[in-house]
Amino acid sequence: MTTSNGNFDAEDFIRTMAPSLGLSLDEERVAGVSVFLSIAKGMANILDAAPVPENSLELASVFDAGQAAKPVKAE
Amino acid sequence: MTKLNEFAPAWQVAEAIRTGAVLAEDVTRAALDRIAALDPKVNAFTDVTAERALAEARQVDADRAAGKTLGPLAGVPMAAKNLFDITGITTRAGSKINRELPPAVEDGELLKRLSAAGAILLGGLNMGEYAYDFTGENDHDGACRNPHDTDRMAGGSSSGSGAAVAAGFAPLALGSDTNGSIRVPSSFCGVFGLKPTYGRLTRYGTFPFCDSLDHLGPFARSVRDLALAYDVMQGPDHRDHGCANRPVEPALVSLDEGISDLRIAVLGGYFSTDGMPDAAAALAPVAKALDATETIEVDGVDAGRAAAFIITNCESARLHLPNLKARPDDFDRDTRDRFLAGAMLPASWYVRALQVRHWYREIFAKLFETVDILLAPATPFPAPLVGQRTIEIRGKEMLTRPNIGLFTQPISAIGLPVCAVPVFGGEMPLGVQVIGAPWREDLCLRVAAYLEKQGIAATQTPKGL
Numbered sequence: 456m457t458t459s460n461g462n463f464d465a466e467d468f469i470r471t472m473a474p475s476l477g478l479s480l481d482e483e484r485v486a487g488v489s490v491f492l493s494i495a496k497g498m499a500n501i502l503d504a505a506p507v508p509e510n511s512l513e514l515a516s517v518f519d520a521g522q523a524a525k526p527v528k529a530e
Numbered sequence: 531m532t533k534l535n536e537f538a539p540a541w542q543v544a545e546a547i548r549t550g551a552v553l554a555e556d557v558t559r560a561a562l563d564r565i566a567a568l569d570p571k572v573n574a575f576t577d578v579t580a581e582r583a584l585a586e587a588r589q590v591d592a593d594r595a596a597g598k599t600l601g602p603l604a605g606v607p608m609a610a611k612n613l614f615d616i617t618g619i620t621t622r623a624g625s626k627i628n629r630e631l632p633p634a635v636e637d638g639e640l641l642k643r644l645s646a647a648g649a650i651l652l653g654g655l656n657m658g659e660y661a662y663d664f665t666g667e668n669d670h671d672g673a674c675r676n677p678h679d680t681d682r683m684a685g686g687s688s689s690g691s692g693a694a695v696a697a698g699f700a701p702l703a704l705g706s707d708t709n710g711s712i713r714v715p716s717s718f719c720g721v722f723g724l725k726p727t728y729g730r731l732t733r734y735g736t737f738p739f740c741d742s743l744d745h746l747g748p749f750a751r752s753v754r755d756l757a758l759a760y761d762v763m764q765g766p767d768h769r770d771h772g773c774a775n776r777p778v779e780p781a782l783v784s785l786d787e788g789i790s791d792l793r794i795a796v797l798g799g800y801f802s803t804d805g806m807p808d809a810a811a812a813l814a815p816v817a818k819a820l821d822a823t824e825t826i827e828v829d830g831v832d833a834g835r836a837a838a839f840i841i842t843n844c845e846s847a848r849l850h851l852p853n854l855k856a857r858p859d860d861f862d863r864d865t866r867d868r869f870l871a872g873a874m875l876p877a878s879w880y881v882r883a884l885q886v887r888h889w890y891r892e893i894f895a896k897l898f899e900t901v902d903i904l905l906a907p908a909t910p911f912p913a914p915l916v917g918q919r920t921i922e923i924r925g926k927e928m929l930t931r932p933n934i935g936l937f938t939q940p941i942s943a944i945g946l947p948v949c950a951v952p953v954f955g956g957e958m959p960l961g962v963q964v965i966g967a968p969w970r971e972d973l974c975l976r977v978a979a980y981l982e983k984q985g986i987a988a989t990q991t992p993k994g995l
Binding site: 468469472473476477478480484487488489490491492494495498499501502503504505506507508511519 | 771830832833835836837839840843851854855858867868870871872873874875876879882883885886888889890932
């Protein structure tokens with residue numbers, strides 16, 4: 456079974472990606488995973504269509520560098 | 531000595547113990563006996579900590595006899611989803627794989643805070659594997675069943691938490707909610723559930739699902755019990771980087787202040803109940819009781835839900851990637867392929883999801899300038915049958931699993947506080963979400979308490995047992 460979402464072929468994508476992640480998937484598993492990857496692709500399409508202002512730079516949470524180190528006492 | 535009803539609320543149990551009307555040990559023994567007799571039908575518990583519970587109860591009785599001041603939950607039985615660390619027990623998080631880990635050396639922080647208030651831990655509760663679930667089904671531990679009809683789902687992923695409270699095993703339980711896992715079982719099992727603001731309650735000492743979206747919170751059969759538990763669990767904790775550095779903001783004190791000063795509206799558009807008769811029937815009396823005549827359609831809800839979907843899929847898959855590579859067959863069949871798909875998502879999808887989440891948050895921030903509370907159903911339908919793969923929604927046959935969280939996922943996507951309140955219209959209950967602005971759990975609980983007082987939202991004794 457080939458699961459497509461527009462020009463996106465989920466099964467082809469999985470076969471290409473899996474080795475780079477160290478995953479070994481047989482064809483039955485590729486078919487099973489493709490169902491969920493296709494759902495995710497549908498979600499990604501919704502995200503792409505969201506009218507977020509183009510100049511928005513809020514890409515992620517602000518990273519916290521943590522607490523200042525305690526000064527080291529001179530011996 | 532008085533004998534308490536097994537469905538007595540936590541505050542009443544605590545009061546009876548405080549005044550000496552009952553012994554904590556007797557209350558605990560009664561709860562353990564009920565679990566032993568009835569849990570085989572429900573399958574809410576995966577671990578029962580009877581010895582610990584009895585020791586804790588005897589300590590409460592001894593403290594009372596010695597004239598010591600008792601905590602606000604002294605002698606109240608509680609239980610926790612099995613992703614909470616419990617001393618001496620392996621934190622399985624609904625999985626087979628995690629059972630190989632060593633037992634926890636200390637309780638999760640929220641359990642510690644409830645124990646410090648005197649609550650008695652009865653055990654760990656069933657859940658969907660690694661919390662990636664809305665059904666309460668589990669390949670390894672078996673399905674957790676709905677106490678109102680044991681042929682039906684309890685809802686997930688905090689299935690045991692909703693079921694244990696509904697079944698009268700404990701007046702209080704803890705669960706987690708990433709996309710709806712407190713509100714869904716609350717809805718299906720007909721109990722109250724509180725998903726606080728993202729960052730309100732520390733997650734230290736629990737097994738994670740998705741760091742950007744994980745919340746913890748309580749289940750109860752009364753709003754007062756939710757507020758009691760919530761208040762003692764608040765407070766900062768530097769060990770959870772997501773925990774906000776906020777002081778305790780008690781909700782119990784304002785619980786009975788009513789709703790006359792609150793602007794309350796119903797969410798429409800994406801949240802419309804057209805073609806969902808059970809959800810519409812649950813929402814209508816709630817909206818009427820609150821005089822919520824305005825329906826507000828909000829932009830971007832489908833995008834907010836999509837952001838939560840992608841963030842969850844991506845972060846959780848990365849967490850489990852080593853085991854997905856090494857031992858995929860040890861995962862639950864219903865989670866494995868979703869995790870595998872999540873491991874392969876392009877980074878640009880994830881980054882876009884983070885960006886949309888920020889944008890979507892601002893839409894609701896603007897909305898909360900004109901309204902205090904929003905209402906929406908918690909689930910599109912009441913509990914389906916265990917194993918039911920499809921369900922009719924808005925006249926179409928749809929897959930059950932992905933659609934259970936239709937109404938909860940867009941709310942937790944931006945971390946808003948919600949109290950799910952149970953409404954019994956037909957044979958099975960269905961919950962309504964009382965949604966507040968960030969950090970206004972007090973208002974959610976105040977509205978829930980009003981609905982409870984009016985008799986609109988209430989729990990019922992399960993007929994399924």
